[in-house]
Amino acid sequence: MKILLFEPRFEGHHVPWASLLARSLLDADAEVILAHGSDPRQLDRLEFSDPGLVNRLQLHPACPEGRFDGGAALASLDAAAQRHRPDRILVANLDEFAASLFRKAALGGRLPASLHGQLRGIYIRPRPLDLNQRGFQNAWKRKGYARLAASGAFARLGILDEDLAATVASTPGHPPITWMPDFWTPSPPVDRSTARRAFKVPDGRTAFLFFGVPHRRKGLELLVDAMSRPGHPDRFLLVAGDQHAGSPELKQDLNRLVRDGRAVVHDRFLDDAEMAAAYVAADRVVLPYRSHYGSSGVLGHAALHARPVVASDFHLLGRRVVRANLGLVHANEDAASLAETMDRSIEASDDVVANWQKSLQDWRDRNAPEAFAHAARSLAGI
Numbered sequence: 496m497k498i499l500l501f502e503p504r505f506e507g508h509h510v511p512w513a514s515l516l517a518r519s520l521l522d523a524d525a526e527v528i529l530a531h532g533s534d535p536r537q538l539d540r541l542e543f544s545d546p547g548l549v550n551r552l553q554l555h556p557a558c559p560e561g562r563f564d565g566g567a568a569l570a571s572l573d574a575a576a577q578r579h580r581p582d583r584i585l586v587a588n589l590d591e592f593a594a595s596l597f598r599k600a601a602l603g604g605r606l607p608a609s610l611h612g613q614l615r616g617i618y619i620r621p622r623p624l625d626l627n628q629r630g631f632q633n634a635w636k637r638k639g640y641a642r643l644a645a646s647g648a649f650a651r652l653g654i655l656d657e658d659l660a661a662t663v664a665s666t667p668g669h670p671p672i673t674w675m676p677d678f679w680t681p682s683p684p685v686d687r688s689t690a691r692r693a694f695k696v697p698d699g700r701t702a703f704l705f706f707g708v709p710h711r712r713k714g715l716e717l718l719v720d721a722m723s724r725p726g727h728p729d730r731f732l733l734v735a736g737d738q739h740a741g742s743p744e745l746k747q748d749l750n751r752l753v754r755d756g757r758a759v760v761h762d763r764f765l766d767d768a769e770m771a772a773a774y775v776a777a778d779r780v781v782l783p784y785r786s787h788y789g790s791s792g793v794l795g796h797a798a799l800h801a802r803p804v805v806a807s808d809f810h811l812l813g814r815r816v817v818r819a820n821l822g823l824v825h826a827n828e829d830a831a832s833l834a835e836t837m838d839r840s841i842e843a844s845d846d847v848v849a850n851w852q853k854s855l856q857d858w859r860d861r862n863a864p865e866a867f868a869h870a871a872r873s874l875a876g877i
Contacts, residue, residue, distance in 0.1 A: 497525070498877075501575065501584070501587060503531060505534055507708070507792075512587055514548060515864055519872055523872050528555050530557035530572065531556060532558045533558050553579075576607075583875050593621075593636075598635055598639055601636070615876070651673060651873075655790040675874070678862050696759065696776050699729065700730075701729045703718075703733065703777065703837060704776075705733070705781055708738070715734070715738075716748070721830045721833040721837065727838040727842070733776065761773070770796070774800040779805055779822070781837065784809070785827070786810075802855070803823075823840050
């Protein structure tokens with residue numbers, strides 16, 4: 496079976512997801528054509544994360560240099576499908592062009608003929624499928640999605656939200672649905688003392704890890720505000736990941752926390768081994784996301800390393816933390832609540848922390864790479 500896998504990006508989760516999708520299909524004896532982007536870092540990182548994988552793939556450069564919006568993404572997928580005539584078409588991230596596609600479909604637009612009835616993919620933030628999401632834009636895109644779904648445009652969709660996946664799967668008018676675990680990537684063993692020294696975490700302090708980029712939605716400035724407030728003397732912030740997108744004001748505030756001995760910042764891209772060390776060096780993982788819709792890969796890695804979390808109580812992330820007992824939640828977009836919740840996490844009894852860690856291990860097992868691989872093969876129809 497020949498499968499066209501479309502993934503033009505390399506930032507954030509894109510490379511590990513493309514890697515596991517491709518390997519899951521290859522291990523099922525599929526022939527995989529990777530329609531990739533123009534930035535050479537994508538294939539370099541793919542090979543680094545999974546040595547030998549690139550050589551097992553057929554490569555199709557899908558995306559030209561220059562501006563790459565939803566319309567261009569869909570056009571490049573169409574061109575790849577017409578060239579290779581695959582048995583299956585799998586999109587690693589339907590959000591790449593879903594908004595543009597649905598708006599046009601609401602006005603009568605259709606999928607290209609090469610994709611109609613063949614399109615499969617993971618929809619990471621499927622607001623148009625979620626009737627709880629209000630507003631004109633969601634209503635407009637929902638109308639377009641409904642038209643496409645009724646026409647048989649989609650073969651199958653993958654959704655990370657287990658609650659929404661169950662609701663959509665039981666509601667007429669949708670294509671078949673697969674729930675996709677938000678998996679973690681295995682990491683080498685790391686010595687905690689060595690990791691703490693490498694990341695300059697002081698002895699005796701409770702380190703809260705913020706991992707990732709400083710997009711406003713991720714709430715780093717909210718966390719810095721919380722750290723600047725009076726509270727438990729052991730509270731310490733460990734920031735790891737490329738922070739170049741942060742505002743000058745945020746960088747100044749972070750530098751002030753560093754000067755005051757309340758934080759350390761590792762402002763660069765971390766490879767898999769360094770990422771694992773960052774989690775091991777921490778005592779807690781904090782996800783102060785602002786009105787974040789959907790899942791978070793950071794939660795999976797917190798579970799992998801059994802690090803209790805402090806997270807916003809908003810939407811799926813908040814529901815998961817409470818329902819699965821993975822840590823504590825704070826009021827969405829509230830720095831005072833975040834500071835207070837961090838202090839409660841520090842003061843939690845040994846029994847409470849042990850219960851969190853047991854729940855995190857259960858969450859790790861539910862979202863293992865093997866579970867994702869099984870779901871990926873279901874999504875691809877093999």
